[in-house]
Amino acid sequence: MTDAQRALVWRDERLTYVLGPGRHAFWKEPYRLRIEVFDIAQVRLHKPELEALAGRPDIALWVNVIQVGPEEEALVFQNGTLIDRLRAGTYLYWKSTSFACRKVSLKEQVADIAGQEIMTQDKVTLRLNLSVGYQVVDPVKAVSTVDDYAQAFYREAQLALRAAIGARTLDALLTDKQAVGEEIVEALRKRAAEMGLAVRNVGIRDIILPGDMKQLLNEVLAAEKRAQANLIKRREETAAARNQANTARLLAENPILARLKELELLQEILADSKPTFVFGNTNLLDQLRSLTGKPAGS
DSSP states (O other): OOTTEEEEEEETTEEEEEEOSSOOOOOOOSSOEEEEEEETTSOBOOOGGGGGGTTOHHHHHHEEEEEEOTTEEEEEEETTEEEEEEOSEEEEEEOOTTEEEEEEEOSOEEEEEEEEEEEOTTSOEEEEEEEEEEEESOHHHHHHHSSOHHHHHHHHHHHHHHHHHHTSOHHHHHHOHHHHHHHHHHHHHHHHHHTTEEEEEEEEEEEEOOHHHHHHHHHHHHHHHHHHHHHHHHHHHHHHHHHHHHHHHHHHHOHHHHHHHHHHHHHHHTTTSOOOOOOOSSOHHHHHHHHHTOOTTO
16 A cells, blocks of 8 residues: 555454555455545545444554544644534544644633732732633634634733723722723723634623822722711701701790690609699689699689
8 A cells, every 4th residue: 555545454354454655465365345435635534334433543544533522613624724624523534644623612711810910000019810701703814823722812811901900090090990891802802802702791700009109099098988977967067056046936936835845844843853842822723724734713
């Protein structure tokens, strides 16, 4: 057999040998011998019965066994040219120096950009951890546009994060982290599409400030809380004073109501005591009327 040929030797319909280039001789008896010769220029070996025997060492010596998972796609290249796109299953190809196979996961993946030191617009240096979810939607683009699409996407996410943080002050960043994530998604979407990827989600997990900046922000926060507490206290005092003024005006305009208010206060004062009332020689009715402010005989 020539360098471009391979052969399968079957004895009584059982695979016995896989042969490479060279001269080979076999006895024809006492069994039924069958030999199949293949030209490896036809790269793919269409022999479903071999898939169950793919683990045999003699097969692995001459044949590439490609097993593709349910969430994968395999791209087969011959002399740098794409010749097959394979989904879930087992496939056999003759080995050659011009053969190459790339498997691409179709699952959603996560790029963790951790410990990035970035300076904000107001010159505050901080560290951020960013998580970006992405998925391969075009495997051919993913493997042909760049050498390593995962590393390329990681680099693009770093640049987008630095651009978004560098254009904001620290206060703006802390106030609306969601807007930063949305800006990064927009910055990544076009470049990701060029690499056959789709951005699924972006999230800033941690913002780590320098120690002195943490102390300063804590002091600012404490001062703001004290100011808010004082404002609430002043509002309550103003409302209480206004209510007291309204009550005083109402009592001044209604003497009987004022007298009743006095009786209510007297009742509250004497609630927990056992008072003794002493009435003089005057008429009892007149004395009771005097408590309500009415003149005798009215």
